[in-house]
Amino acid sequence: MKKTREQLKQELTEKSVRIIEKLLDWNEDNPTPDLAQIEEVVLKLREEMGLEMAGSVLKGQEKRKPVVEKCKTCGKEMGSKGEKRKVIESQIGEIVMERGYYYCDECGAGVFPPGSTAQGKGGTE
Numbered sequence: 725m726k727k728t729r730e731q732l733k734q735e736l737t738e739k740s741v742r743i744i745e746k747l748l749d750w751n752e753d754n755p756t757p758d759l760a761q762i763e764e765v766v767l768k769l770r771e772e773m774g775l776e777m778a779g780s781v782l783k784g785q786e787k788r789k790p791v792v793e794k795c796k797t798c799g800k801e802m803g804s805k806g807e808k809r810k811v812i813e814s815q816i817g818e819i820v821m822e823r824g825y826y827y828c829d830e831c832g833a834g835v836f837p838p839g840s841t842a843q844g845k846g847g848t849e
């Protein structure tokens with residue numbers, strides 16, 4: 725079931741608090757950092773938060789997309805291969821997702837919603 729706005733807000737708030745705690749812990753362990761060190765830790769934590777935010781929102785997207793029935797490549801009915809783990813390369817970094825994966829026995833195309841059809845035998849497993 726798709727999370728409500730409040731549930732998603734709560735999840736993201738908890739994740740952001742954990743990341744802020746990491747910064748505060750680092751700050752206590754490094755009493756006299758220089759600007760480069762501060763920038764390094766802040767950029768790393770910013771990347772972590774961005775990935776957490778994107779992952780949380782992406783998890784809800786599959787619920788919005790209807791179950792794949794027809795292959796976009798050949799038009800034949802696709803079958804579910806169950807939940808598969810996938811690393812998604814995004815502009816903000818790698819996001820690991822577990823999503824429903826669909827496969828066409830006819831042409832070998834696969835789809836990992838919400839994503840594009842994977843071309844060729846084996847899909848994107």
